[in-house]
Amino acid sequence: xxxxxxxxxxxxxxxxxxxxxxxxxxxxxxxxxxxxxxxxxxxxxxxxxxxxxxxxxxxxxxxxxxxxxxxxxxxxxxxxxxxxxxxxxxxxxxxxxxxxxxxxxxxxxxxxxxxxxxxxxxxxxxxxxxxxxxxxxxxxxxxxxxxxxxxxxxxxxxxxxxxxxxxxxxxxxxxxxxxxxxxxxxxxxxxxxxxxxxxxxxxxxxxxxxxxxxxxxxxxxxxxxxxxxxxxxxxxxxxxxxxxxxxxxxxxxxxxxxxxxxxxxxxxxxxxxxxxxxxxxxxxxxxxxxxxxxxxxxxxxxxxxxxxxxxxxxxxxxxxxxxxxxxxxxxxxxxxxxxxxxxxxxxxxxxxxxxxxxxxxxxxxxxxxxxxxxxxxxxxxxxxxxxxxxxxxxxxxxxxxxxxxxxxxxxxxxxxxxxxxxxxxxxxxxxxxxxxxxxxxxxxxxxxxxxxxxxxxxxxxxxxxxxxxxxxxxxxxxxxxxxxxxxxxxxxxxxxxxxxxxxxxxxxxxxxxxxxxxxxxxxxxxxxxxxxxxxxxxxxxxxxxxxxxxxxxxxxxxxxxxxxxxxxxxxxxxxxxxxxxxxxxxxxxxxxxxxxxxxxxxxxxxxxxxxxxxxxxxxxxxxxx
Amino acid sequence: xxxxxxxxxxxxxxxxxxxxxxxxxxxxxxxxxxxxxxxxxxxxxxxxxxxxxxxxxxxxxxxxxxxxxxxxxxxxxxxxxxxxxxxxxxxxxxxxxxxxxxxxxxxxxxxxxxxxxxxxxxxxxxxxxxxxxxxxxxxxxxxxxxxxxxxxxxxxxxxxxxxxxxxxxxxxxxxxxxxxxxxxxxxxxxxxxxxxxxxxxxxxxxxxxxxxxxxxxxxxxxxxxxxxxxxxxxxxxxxxxxxxxxxxxxxxxxxxxxxxxxxxxxxxxxxxxxxxxxxxxxxxxxxxxxxxxxxxxxxxxxxxxxxxxxxxxxxxxxxxxxxxxxxxxxxxx
Numbered sequence: 001x002x003x004x005x006x007x008x009x010x011x012x013x014x015x016x017x018x019x020x021x022x023x024x025x026x027x028x029x030x031x032x033x034x035x036x037x038x039x040x041x042x043x044x045x046x047x048x049x050x051x052x053x054x055x056x057x058x059x060x061x062x063x064x065x066x067x068x069x070x071x072x073x074x075x076x077x078x079x080x081x082x083x084x085x086x087x088x089x090x091x092x093x094x095x096x097x098x099x100x101x102x103x104x105x106x107x108x109x110x111x112x113x114x115x116x117x118x119x120x121x122x123x124x125x126x127x128x129x130x131x132x133x134x135x136x137x138x139x140x141x142x143x144x145x146x147x148x149x150x151x152x153x154x155x156x157x158x159x160x161x162x163x164x165x166x167x168x169x170x171x172x173x174x175x176x177x178x179x180x181x182x183x184x185x186x187x188x189x190x191x192x193x194x195x196x197x198x199x200x201x202x203x204x205x206x207x208x209x210x211x212x213x214x215x216x217x218x219x220x221x222x223x224x225x226x227x228x229x230x231x232x233x234x235x236x237x238x239x240x241x242x243x244x245x246x247x248x249x250x251x252x253x254x255x256x257x258x259x260x261x262x263x264x265x266x267x268x269x270x271x272x273x274x275x276x277x278x279x280x281x282x283x284x285x286x287x288x289x290x291x292x293x294x295x296x297x298x299x300x301x302x303x304x305x306x307x308x309x310x311x312x313x314x315x316x317x318x319x320x321x322x323x324x325x326x327x328x329x330x331x332x333x334x335x336x337x338x339x340x341x342x343x344x345x346x347x348x349x350x351x352x353x354x355x356x357x358x359x360x361x362x363x364x365x366x367x368x369x370x371x372x373x374x375x376x377x378x379x380x381x382x383x384x385x386x387x388x389x390x391x392x393x394x395x396x397x398x399x400x401x402x403x404x405x406x407x408x409x410x411x412x413x414x415x416x417x418x419x420x421x422x423x424x425x426x427x428x429x430x431x432x433x434x435x436x437x438x439x440x441x442x443x444x445x446x447x448x449x450x451x452x453x454x455x456x457x458x459x460x461x462x463x464x465x466x467x468x469x470x471x472x473x474x475x476x477x478x479x480x481x482x483x484x485x486x487x488x489x490x491x492x493x494x495x496x497x498x499x500x501x502x503x504x505x506x507x508x509x510x511x512x513x514x515x516x517x518x519x520x521x522x523x524x525x526x527x528x529x530x531x532x533x534x535x536x537x538x539x540x541x542x543x544x545x546x547x548x549x550x551x552x553x554x555x556x557x558x559x560x561x562x563x564x565x566x567x568x569x570x571x572x573x574x575x576x577x578x579x580x581x582x583x584x585x586x587x588x589x590x591x592x593x594x595x596x597x598x599x600x601x602x603x604x605x606x607x608x609x610x611x612x613x614x615x616x617x618x619x620x621x622x623x624x625x
Numbered sequence: 626x627x628x629x630x631x632x633x634x635x636x637x638x639x640x641x642x643x644x645x646x647x648x649x650x651x652x653x654x655x656x657x658x659x660x661x662x663x664x665x666x667x668x669x670x671x672x673x674x675x676x677x678x679x680x681x682x683x684x685x686x687x688x689x690x691x692x693x694x695x696x697x698x699x700x701x702x703x704x705x706x707x708x709x710x711x712x713x714x715x716x717x718x719x720x721x722x723x724x725x726x727x728x729x730x731x732x733x734x735x736x737x738x739x740x741x742x743x744x745x746x747x748x749x750x751x752x753x754x755x756x757x758x759x760x761x762x763x764x765x766x767x768x769x770x771x772x773x774x775x776x777x778x779x780x781x782x783x784x785x786x787x788x789x790x791x792x793x794x795x796x797x798x799x800x801x802x803x804x805x806x807x808x809x810x811x812x813x814x815x816x817x818x819x820x821x822x823x824x825x826x827x828x829x830x831x832x833x834x835x836x837x838x839x840x841x842x843x844x845x846x847x848x849x850x851x852x853x854x855x856x857x858x859x860x861x862x863x864x865x866x867x868x869x870x871x872x873x874x875x876x877x878x879x880x881x882x883x884x885x886x887x888x889x890x891x892x893x894x895x896x897x898x899x900x901x902x903x904x905x906x907x908x909x910x911x912x913x914x915x916x917x918x919x920x921x922x923x924x925x926x927x928x929x930x931x932x933x934x935x936x937x938x939x940x941x942x943x944x945x946x947x948x949x950x951x952x953x954x955x956x957x958x
Binding site: 045053136140173 | 658659666667676684686687689690718722731790794797801803806808903904905906907908912913919921
């Protein structure tokens with residue numbers, strides 16, 4: 001009996017100890033710690049920080065807090081921020097030489113000074129190491145890199161390139177600068193783990209989970225010797241913890257429990273968080289809650305080498321059969337900023353591009369049987385505002401604010417015109433009213449998309465599929481984990497995703513968005529993709545892209561070329577250019593406030609972007625324990 | 626004995642491994658995903674400025690680095706050469722991190738989780754099964770049967786979610802994610818061990834609760850046949866205690882299928898428990914394998930599966946070898 005009692009006692013003590021894990025926990029003080037989600041999930045190789053060589057879960061805090069680039073794109077302000085560079089890139093007249101002036105007084109977190117040697121070494125090491133991310137590009141472009149003094153680096157290029165510096169412009173990627181004094185000691189730079197990471201950013205790594213779920217960083221004591229400190233002051237949180245809780249439902253639970261300050265959620269899980277956590281908010285404090293202005297246009301892309309999508313009028317018919325307002329309501333409860341012109345809805349692009357494009361859009365016509373039809377609907381944002389109001393949401397009243405929220409217009413919902421276009425091209429309706437191909441067989445469209453239900457690829461694919469179905473076409477939407485592989489080889493009809501590439505979102509240049517349509521990158525079906533997944537090309541666009549290449553990235557005339565390219569794309573309509581990527585982030589203001597949001601968009605609001613380091617000095621602690 | 630019993634089994638063991646390992650070389654190459662394309666699309670999708678002009682060169686460079694140039698036969702020969710020296714090659718998705726390093730990071734979690742839950746559920750289920758047969762009219766037997774049959778059909782994910790919501794959210798006793806807490810330095814120290822137990826408690830419980838039912842029902846079914854054998858009746862007639870009959874007559878004669886099941890399941894331990902890992906955000910091999918499949922990471926897929934093939938084959942061999950020791954009937958045959 002005594003023995004049983006002893007065992008019971010031991011079990012009880014063990015259970016208490018296990019359950020009261022807090023007695024043993026050594027989490028940093030919560031009120032001094034910002035906790036953010038790891039967007040790309042659990043890290044499989046948590047101890048590897050060498051992201052020049054491979055994917056290491058770059059958003060585990062490494063790119064946001066520890067390592068700096070020369071420049072960083074801020075799509076909210078539209079600026080290219082100087083980070084380790086003191087000023088913007090300086091090209092010579094024929095774009096064969098780039099000079100970079102570096103910021104002085106920056107130190108690596110182990111106390112060594114940052115100089116031009118680090119930049120030169122980064123580039124030379126990348127060129128000498130196959131497998132490094134920029135090995136091929138640098139070898140193709142760079143003739144020689146050298147320093148002229150400790151804070152000036154010169155790149156001599158093999159051929160004129162007015163955009164070579166884009167390789168160093170961090171936009172969730174870019175060649176960041178590595179510490180020469182650490183890497184030169186590494187036997188094999190490719191397999192070198194770079195643990196602990198030594199960076200010029202304002203934080204240093206303290207501890208990480210070998211299982212890959214969390215990473216803890218502490219603010220450097222010498223934060224004033226970092227670019228962040230010099231430009232923006234002391235980052236407010238003493239600690240930043242990156243933690244992957246799991247899917248959106250688990251993130252929501254963590255956020256309701258005040259365990260997670262910043263998270264990427266689904267519209268549904270954000271709803272739950274907002275209803276259960278009075279301190280939580282979305283990007284907007286009220287409707288539409290989501291961040292709608294993002295440098296990525298979403299919708300769908302046609303495989304323009306596969307009939308009948310090789311016919312421009314069919315692509316137009318499919319666009320006109322869509323009701324944009326209904327799509328936005330179905331997929332995102334009305335939270336969408338329309339991007340009709342293959343250019344993302346983004347504040348910096350509104351004035352530069354959409355304002356200038358709108359008169360052309362208003363006059364844009366398609367001709368059917370000799371009759372011209374104006375098809376652009378500029379009133380859509382206002383209709384969206386009205387619909388949102390009818391659903392009981394507070395929506396701004398001014399045209400400017402409404403545009404800021406919902407973008408510019410989109411194509412009028414014109415099923416009658418779509419019908420005429422299809423009939424003109426030999427399509428017919430069967431006895432059951434369903435569309436038949438010109439050869440008389442039933443028309444069936446397969447839309448593939450990503451499997452993540454949070455992604456616009458998935459959301460738009462289903463919403464678009466439903467509308468085409470209602471229009472009389474048999475549609476099957478197939479979410480698949482091999483979506484990328486299928487589009488790369490051209491084995492698809494329509495894919496939910498991006499109808500054009502993503503621009504930097506910083507500056508006025510749209511070269512990055514359109515250059516993938518260059519015909520020299522074209523590949524037939526079955527061959528691996530190099531250019532855009534639509535495989536759509538146009539002589540006119542080729543000419544514009546060539547002109548862009550011969551124009552400086554910041555030359556005002558680049559805007560006209562961007563507008564010209566957008567017009568050509570609209571005319572060719574290789575996809576469904578619907579809306580910017582809507583991001584549903586949950587922000588808990590229990591411990592921290594003054595996150596960038598719809599009312600105060602001072603920088604990129606996402607915690608997984610490298611811009612986080614520039615956000616942290618502006619966060620304010622609430623003082624709650 | 627050696628020639629008749631051991632040798633055929635050893636030949637079978639080696640053959641199964643050869644075929645299995647060859648299959649895991651071939652099957653990933655039939656996937657639509659491709660490691661080089663995955664790497665390229667990850668570079669571009671996640672923001673790296675990749676000049677399309679550089680894509681083709683980069684593609685060729687990566688194929689060379691990954692050892693994917695040359696015919697499939699040549700790759701197969703290289704693969705065996707490497708394998709025989711204990712080298713599973715580099716992971717493509719996390720190049721050049723060796724596959725062994727990735728497996729080494731995840732395997733201990735998987736073994737800890739699955740071994741614990743498997744042994745616990747086996748022990749509890751087997752014991753309850755035989756007790757329920759020995760004392761068929763007891764309240765315990767009836768309750769155990771109802772519970773086993775009632776809980777077993779519950780979808781695992783639902784069970785996991787219920788446990789998680791109850792004990793990590795509504796009553797936040799256990800953590801929502803991870804394998805251990807911050808500050809708990811890995812090693813044989815109280816803080817780490819308690820942290821480990823606390824994090825593993827819900828995942829292990831979820832698996833044990835559902836698996837116990839299976840072991841219980843299997844043991845009960847076999848034991849209920851055994852209990853009707855004449856030797857059990859003789860034992861009862863001899864006036865032996867129920868406990869003695871249960872241990873020496875029923876359990877011993879009914880345990881063989883349970884041991885086969887246990888051994889097979891031990892072999893499968895290396896594959897990981899994907900849903901458990903996802904539900905509880907717990908580290909392990911399941912997620913590693915899943916991401917390897919998505920990325921077309923041939924070497925990692927092969928590496929993980931080789932562990933499973935060796936695990937299952939070895940478990941089968943061991944079972945074959947120890948069966949005669951456990952069950953004299955096999956020995957006599």
